[in-house]
Amino acid sequence: GPIMLFHVFNFSQCVSHTFTTLYTGINGHTIAGIREFSAVTTLDGRQIDYYDSEIKELIPRQDWMKEFASTDTWKQDTEIRQQVQQIYKNNIHVLIERFNQSHGVHTYQRMYGCDWDDQTGASEGFNQYGYDGEDYVTLDVKLLRYMAAVPQGIITMLKWNNDRAQLELLRQYYQHECVHWLKQFLTSTENKTPELSLLQKNFSSPVECHITGFYPAAVTITWLKNGQEHYEDVDFGDLLPNMDGTFQKTVTLTVFPDEWKKNQYVCVVEHEGNTIQKILRKDEIKSNNSKFLIVWYSVFIVVILFRIFIILYVYMSFSDLSLN
Template identity: 50%
Template sequence: MMRVVVIVLLGVHLAYAGTHSLKYFYTGASGDIDFPEFTAVGLVDDGQFMYFDSNIKKAVPKTEWIRQNEGADYWDRETQVLIGSRQVFKDNIQIAKERFNQSKGAHTVQIMYGCEWDDQTGETDGFCQYGYDGEDFLSLDLKEMRWITPVPQGVPTVHKWNNDRADLEGRKHYFSTVCIEWLKKYLEYGKSSLQKTVSPQVFLLQKDPSSPVTCHATGFYPSGVTISWMKNGQEHHEDVDLGELLPNEDGTFQRTSTIRVTPDEWKKNEFICVVEHQGKTVTEKKIRAKNAPDDSSSQRSSFWQWLWNFKSQ
């Protein structure tokens, strides 16, 4: 019989203590696609609080705390900013297609930007990265105050943007000051919900004795969780696949780790799934592995002016 033990590490620290982040993800797409041409998502501490796409043409709140604290003027500004960003992304896709010598097919340009703040040390950081068709295209090195690219097709844009020192200084100010101010404001808005700590539920799932075993942690908040495996008391990393962190509809998160071993190996060894959340160890948790969890239950606008196109002239 397969011997599997679950150790759940729970925590007592508030989510509000530590490093916090404000992130935005913009995605522009072209070609024969069945989803919006442009989408934008905003997240605080990895939890979504706003959404926009080119079909609905409207920025909308996704949490009660932002809905209660920002009125119509805020959402009108966000909407206008994102409507303008859509055209920039359309232009950038066309420019990138020309540089990569592409004329057909579906293509995407993405940007992730935002900032982080450590409320213990006061340290801050910012980031801005562009991608094309899922690969790195451009990134901003704030320490060196310059743009860099891993591909030759990004060089003309890097030269253009690095020659504009006023723009670089403006971006530095945005990421070190403006973005941090908005992050702190959002954290204050959502203090009651963002401070919560919700422990994960852990499920061990296996379709049949020859299938991989999945350790599924779900329903936890904040998002920081570690899932690992031990074999006979030793850390075990072989044939282990860690899944992506995914949001649940109730604002909590889920993540899985799958291990592949033969039934005979299971019988001869003791495997342990270790789930760590917020740093404290609790070992008296009953294993529940009969059924899969029900996942369904469970001045920023100033940045828009820097969503330049990729042209070198």
């Protein structure tokens, strides 16, 4: 069955932060590279720790997480994941029978955590279980009641709703601990300032205000025309992840050069309380037309070589003639 994530991260909400743990159990794990159990914690979509059934250790995924790796909490989290690994192994076999399936490859997942708005202070918890990529049982965090998403989940729903001690632990987690750890990790993250470049393929192409290498993801990019916010002929690109966990984004301005020579256009970037900007001028633009130049130079060299070859050929021909 496909592995499916149930909670969508929304990077466009500038003040909202998301702290999530995802457990994935897979049976039929004899397939190369597939782990029987894995656990990953993310902060704003960025992986901060990792565990799987092969390494059996909790691994920090960010340099700033290493300071937490020596704490008692880290040791407890490692032990919890080792216990969950065994529970998931048993649960998958129960679910295979409950769904009346053959013993193929099946996945059982739990995704839990919280969203926190750093302006209003509002927080919201989530706790979802899935089987073979579909919702199975979901906890209504406000009501502290489980709800079955499929008929096969009713037995689980009734059993878990009767476990008052476990529900009380969940209440404590969502009211206090989840947001506490989210804030704790947020203060430890390394903010990275965006690098701003103005790019253009050739002199008549649109101008791209491109930023990259920034973290966290929340960012505002604005084009100003003569000091006023300018949205006409402006195209906002998607927020994209970089390999190192930082982000990049491009906002394109389509105006002809005579327009930005007559008017002042400025790209302004706001990130984590800092503002950087670049005025649209010829000397600020990095050209993307290097490939064109390479092709032009190549053609030029071929023509020169051809002419040299012709001269040599003529010279050699006359040399041959003179020998006779």
